[in-house]
Amino acid sequence: MASPGGAALHRHAAVAVLRAAAAAGELCTGKAIHAQMIRAAHFDVIQHNHLIAFYGKCGRLGLARQMFDAMPSRNAVSGNLLMSGYASAGRHSDALALLKAADFSLNEYVLSTALSAAAHVRSYGMGRQCHGYAVKSGLQEHPYVCNAVLHMYCQCAHVEDAVKVFENVSGFDIFAFNSMINGFLDLGEFDGSIRIVRSMVGEVEQWDHVSYVAVLGHCASTKELLLGCQVHAQALKRRLEQNVYVGSALVDMYGKCDCARDAHSAFEVLPEKNVVSWTAVMTAYTQNERFEDALQLFLDLEIEGVRPNEFTYAVALNSCAGLAALKNGNALSASAMKTGHWGALSVCNALMNMYSKSGSIHDAWRVFLSMPWRDVVSWNSVIIGYAHHGLAREAMCVFHDMLLAEIVPSYVTFVGVLLACAQLGLVDEGLYYLNIMMKEMGIKPGREHYTCMVGLLCRAGRLDEAEQFILSNCIGTDVVAWKSLLSSCQVYKNYGLGHRVAEQILQLKPNDVGTYVLLSNMYAKANRWDGVVKVRKLMRERGVRKEPGVSWIQVGSEVHVFTSEDKNHKWINQITIKLKELIGQIKVIGYVPNCAVVLHDVEAEQKEEHLMYHSEKMALAFGLIHSPEGETIRIMKNLRICDDCHVAIKLISVVTRRKIVVRDTVRFHCIDDGVCSCDDYW
Numbered sequence: 001m002a003s004p005g006g007a008a009l010h011r012h013a014a015v016a017v018l019r020a021a022a023a024a025g026e027l028c029t030g031k032a033i034h035a036q037m038i039r040a041a042h043f044d045v046i047q048h049n050h051l052i053a054f055y056g057k058c059g060r061l062g063l064a065r066q067m068f069d070a071m072p073s074r075n076a077v078s079g080n081l082l083m084s085g086y087a088s089a090g091r092h093s094d095a096l097a098l099l100k101a102a103d104f105s106l107n108e109y110v111l112s113t114a115l116s117a118a119a120h121v122r123s124y125g126m127g128r129q130c131h132g133y134a135v136k137s138g139l140q141e142h143p144y145v146c147n148a149v150l151h152m153y154c155q156c157a158h159v160e161d162a163v164k165v166f167e168n169v170s171g172f173d174i175f176a177f178n179s180m181i182n183g184f185l186d187l188g189e190f191d192g193s194i195r196i197v198r199s200m201v202g203e204v205e206q207w208d209h210v211s212y213v214a215v216l217g218h219c220a221s222t223k224e225l226l227l228g229c230q231v232h233a234q235a236l237k238r239r240l241e242q243n244v245y246v247g248s249a250l251v252d253m254y255g256k257c258d259c260a261r262d263a264h265s266a267f268e269v270l271p272e273k274n275v276v277s278w279t280a281v282m283t284a285y286t287q288n289e290r291f292e293d294a295l296q297l298f299l300d301l302e303i304e305g306v307r308p309n310e311f312t313y314a315v316a317l318n319s320c321a322g323l324a325a326l327k328n329g330n331a332l333s334a335s336a337m338k339t340g341h342w343g344a345l346s347v348c349n350a351l352m353n354m355y356s357k358s359g360s361i362h363d364a365w366r367v368f369l370s371m372p373w374r375d376v377v378s379w380n381s382v383i384i385g386y387a388h389h390g391l392a393r394e395a396m397c398v399f400h401d402m403l404l405a406e407i408v409p410s411y412v413t414f415v416g417v418l419l420a421c422a423q424l425g426l427v428d429e430g431l432y433y434l435n436i437m438m439k440e441m442g443i444k445p446g447r448e449h450y451t452c453m454v455g456l457l458c459r460a461g462r463l464d465e466a467e468q469f470i471l472s473n474c475i476g477t478d479v480v481a482w483k484s485l486l487s488s489c490q491v492y493k494n495y496g497l498g499h500r501v502a503e504q505i506l507q508l509k510p511n512d513v514g515t516y517v518l519l520s521n522m523y524a525k526a527n528r529w530d531g532v533v534k535v536r537k538l539m540r541e542r543g544v545r546k547e548p549g550v551s552w553i554q555v556g557s558e559v560h561v562f563t564s565e566d567k568n569h570k571w572i573n574q575i576t577i578k579l580k581e582l583i584g585q586i587k588v589i590g591y592v593p594n595c596a597v598v599l600h601d602v603e604a605e606q607k608e609e610h611l612m613y614h615s616e617k618m619a620l621a622f623g624l625i626h627s628p629e630g631e632t633i634r635i636m637k638n639l640r641i642c643d644d645c646h647v648a649i650k651l652i653s654v655v656t657r658r659k660i661v662v663r664d665t666v667r668f669h670c671i672d673d674g675v676c677s678c679d680d681y682w
Helices: 004-024 027-040 045-057 061-070 076-088 092-100 108-120 124-136 143-155 159-168 174-186 190-203 209-222 225-237 244-256 260-268 275-287 291-303 310-323 326-338 345-357 361-370 376-388 392-404 411-424 427-440 447-459 463-472 479-491 495-508 513-525 529-542 572-588 604-612 615-626 643-656
Strands: 550-555 558-563 633-637 659-663 668-672
Touching: 004 027, 004 045, 027 045, 045 061, 045 076, 061 076, 076 092, 076 108, 092 108, 108 124, 108 143, 124 143, 143 159, 143 174, 159 174, 174 190, 174 209, 190 209, 209 225, 209 244, 225 244, 244 260, 244 275, 260 275, 275 291, 275 310, 291 310, 310 326, 310 345, 326 345, 326 550, 345 361, 345 376, 361 376, 376 392, 376 411, 392 411, 411 427, 411 447, 427 447, 447 463, 447 479, 463 479, 463 495, 479 495, 479 513, 495 513, 513 529, 550 615, 558 615, 572 604, 572 615, 572 643, 615 633, 615 643, 643 659, 643 668
Parallel strands: 633 659
Antiparallel strands: 550 558, 550 633, 659 668
């Protein structure tokens, strides 16, 4: 018979082996020890607890639960070990269910685990019960419990409760400050987050890397570059800028503060670059419209052997959207499918954005239909995509489907809806959405909605109402709204109002070259050549020069860029021959060069030549030369397409039997057999 001392020694040895097996993940060794314990026929709470911990760490939660259920009596450690195992496996609901049926005592560790689980599943009711128990049992000021309570309230979007706890409990540590900052940031309450940052500066001497990430997140969200630079300086002093989390936060902060170069510098100093830091610097470039650089980084990432995740693919696809690089986007889509990321929500949303902005709205719709599940961003992408492509009825149908699917529309949704109403001339419906439906849904109309309404009134020919709408809705300083009205004055030949609106715009933005061009065109259409001369003189006096038109087109894997009147392009000879051929063909079917859009004081023949070498015509000629017969031509332009090019491209689509898509700064012009999706309004 074994002596009591020998049994205790054996028990200690078994426990030590179990700990080592759990740390190494050696399931067989642990099971062997478990079998020896069964043969010894002597189990106590300590041994049971170590077996629960062992099976939990080895991912065998079913066996851990069996051990828990087999215990004749349990203590707080028993419950905490199993709850922690559930939490580590992401089974937070199971952890909370165990707590509800608890027959063990609750200490600070059990409560902290329970509060963390409640935070993960956003169970505000369960979290409040745990907080109440902590207060009754005198554990509310324990650091673990306090921090867990704050985190739970912040995660459950009840930051006001977190503030009460934060203000009424003394002795919070750095983790509490981090939770509060992130809680305010998640709700977009930047005044609250800056208050916590200021108090943290005064009360906490040593920040951890999570603190730097939280504060830099505040700077990124509020674009407080000066504070971000100060935090960066502190990180440098403490040699934390090379921490991958802090470094990635610095990259994100500089990117959102429109400092792409500084973002790249912060990225370069990182000794170890993971997929998060690569994605952060790609995002910085994309946000600053350096799309080619972002795509080059994606290639560099793969060369370095870093595997892109779903967010990396999303950023790369959004860069393709910025360039309207459809073929690159298709290649990325195929890569995402091979690596198993294609079905991710962020990837599908970015893919829809890429197709929509590349002029392939039907492919965007195909992606939408294939998505396993959709969020409000998915619906918005389709609605706005259809609206920008001139498919207003389709946009409205999707909006009604969205309501039937019980997806709550957002601020952005109604921008797309009002754009669609504008194209259909649905003034009453637009006013209903703006003044009634948005109010019922708690969405406060913003500048974009009011500008859409101006466009809607203009499209319906109600120009005087549009002017009054601008003045009565406090958007009189919005140049975009005034320019929408100015364009409509040209369309409806209301030159008196147009002249007044142009003067209003030039007071707000004296160097807005587009306004001078529109004003000059209006004078020319009214045969007011004295007015044209006056506008050109004013431009010279103010040093305002028309920005050269730049268009680009992707042929194969290359993007080719064309600048208006650039006679030095390496393909200029072939382009010139093709353009002369096309101009000759479309003149036969009615094309007359619109020399009124030329701002140069030259002879009529020279004006025709200037028109021929507009960048979009050059890009189109190049695309026709180098693309297969019947392929859709897709062109991007940095300015609005001019009246002459719009007419010319429509007629070229007839003589070449090609579909041509032009994306300018206003919208898409999807031209097929001489008909444009914009109904010639734009």
